Amino acid sequence: MPQSKSKVSQSRASETRKRTRIQQEKEDLILEAALDVFANHGFRGATIDQIADRAGLSKPNLLYYFKNKETIHRQLLDRLLDNWLEPLRELDADGDPIAEIKSYIRRKLELARDYPRESRLFANEILQGAPRIGEELSDLKVLVDEKAKVVRKWSTDGRLKKCDPHHMFFAIWATTQHYADFDAQVQVVLGDVVQGDGRFEDAARFLDQLFVEGLAV
Amino acid sequence: MPQSKSKVSQSRASETRKRTRIQQEKEDLILEAALDVFANHGFRGATIDQIADRAGLSKPNLLYYFKNKETIHRQLLDRLLDNWLEPLRELDADGDPIAEIKSYIRRKLELARDYPRESRLFANEILQGAPRIGEELSDLKVLVDEKAKVVRKWSTDGRLKKCDPHHMFFAIWATTQHYADFDAQVQVVLGDVVQGDGRFEDAARFLDQLFVEGLAV
DNA sequence: GTAATCTTTTACCGACTGGTAAATTTATTG
DNA sequence: CAATAAATTTACCAGTCGGTAAAAGATTAC
Structure with missing residues (x-):
């Protein structure tokens, strides 16, 4: 799946200019987990905890990469x-x-x-x-x-x-x-x-x- | 819309044998409101408060007619x-x-x-x-x-x-x-x-x- | 009218929700 | 190896969630 106009995520981490290796990996990990959860429960039915669990992160750790639930959904x-x-x-x-x-x-x-x-x-x-x-x-x-x-x-x-x-x-x-x-x-x-x-x-x-x-x- | 095998609702009220006029009316009112909310938000995204609001009832009043969220959804x-x-x-x-x-x-x-x-x-x-x-x-x-x-x-x-x-x-x-x-x-x-x-x-x-x-x- | 029943309200509860602050740990850079 | 920046954890919080207890109010049947 090629991506053309991919926006930079609006996470706190990305407020700095260049993204680290860990940022790349974790953001992908989170989006992958979020896709699973959002696809199965819809936006309101999905919880950040669920997404964090599936990604193997704590909730605050996830929110370190994406500032809120809507940002993840939007990016997907x-x-x-x-x-x-x-x-x-x-x-x-x-x-x-x-x-x-x-x-x-x-x-x-x-x-x-x-x-x-x-x-x-x-x-x-x-x-x-x-x-x-x-x-x-x-x-x-x-x-x-x-x-x-x-x-x-x-x-x-x-x-x-x-x-x-x-x-x-x-x-x-x-x-x-x-x-x-x-x-x-x-x-x-x-x-x-x-x-x-x-x-x-x-x-x-x-x-x-x-x-x-x-x-x- | 004719209904054939309509089950009796599992509300507290319906534990008595015959349903009163008010029960009939309110149950229909609730189902109508619930249809709106469930259709727009899915099961997990819908809240009892929303349904109650739309039906013009308080939440406990609604739960007097249907014992829980799942029962309403099931019946619909x-x-x-x-x-x-x-x-x-x-x-x-x-x-x-x-x-x-x-x-x-x-x-x-x-x-x-x-x-x-x-x-x-x-x-x-x-x-x-x-x-x-x-x-x-x-x-x-x-x-x-x-x-x-x-x-x-x-x-x-x-x-x-x-x-x-x-x-x-x-x-x-x-x-x-x-x-x-x-x-x-x-x-x-x-x-x-x-x-x-x-x-x-x-x-x-x-x-x-x-x-x-x-x-x- | 009054007793019995049905309906509604008020006041809750514990679990979970999205999200934050701040301290701690880990990785990177010179 | 420090110093710095990045990543993670711990401890929270206020609001909402589904649901309940119990008392007050309204209907109904006699």
Whole structure:
């Protein structure tokens, strides 16, 4: 996962100009632990004690690196949003429409498989009305509107069925992220028959069929 | 919303056999307030004080009707799950496959539009690993497996494209519930252009096309 | 009307919450 | 090896959490 515009953490330690080796390590450790806890309990349901425990630190020690709970959460969301939008950025107006969409779906599905906690972190935030990420979502809107134009042009050029591009994106997000966000339900419904990668490939196959037949001219 | 197997609440008051008028009213009032709070904050993020405030009661007064936080949450989930599965129960093996699926999608979409808080309550619970509803999900599995058989038969009879029925249901759930669960995101992305029912009809039209073209032979 | 029951309020409690102050220990630098 | 800076621990704190006891107030049934 590459990170582009990573902000410097707002910890006390980082008020000094350069970050030490220990700062680097511990901050990563904390973010990793926090991702776990926030993804499973949401912002209000998560406690600093839980995060500190999972990171193997005392609470005051954790707060030495991040000045409060919100700062950790914020940093996770910032980092996430960037990675999350990457597949959409790569949707190429000059490529073959169906190939581009198939590739986009697969990338989103891979994200859901490989980074389910990130997906759940995001889902938690949106589900609760996006109180801490609301503004940053406008970046998302800009990007989506731009790519919606591309899709609309594919349609009017007769290279894709006529369809509402925004709702097409919603459908792709919903179906792919569902496997991360609703994993508990997916596991119960599918039972123990199909496991791991098999499950993933089944999903990929179904979604490919659904969207290709649903969208190809 | 009809309720079939409604359990009696486990409040102190209900330990006596018949429920008074005030009990009926206040319990409904509390459940209504609790739905609001749980849907927006999840179980751990919600507080009894918040629920009591919204219901216009004092906390001890609320706890006179429901013995604890978990009981309220449980009762909401039980009531919900029943209603939530109703559209699936009505999927008719003897009907026309495409008409049945179209009708199922529309019903699910209507639920998402008319009962978004219920959808978010459920989403919160599943997202956090279904710790308080896990067992009841097996009822869901039984029903889904039964209906998956129906869909599979439609496929082998050549009345529907070949597809994995379970993943088809996942896709329908994901796309329809997305409009309730991720409403904050949907609103940002769509902007203020299309509002209310127009938005709903756009979604319905897109999903109809997607699933019909994707599944019809 | 009055006795019995149901409802609501007041006053709590111990555990946990996010967060801080300051002393102590560890690592780095000259 | 000091001196300095960084990291960690100990001991807290005020506010909130879920929940209870018990008395006061309001309804209901006779």
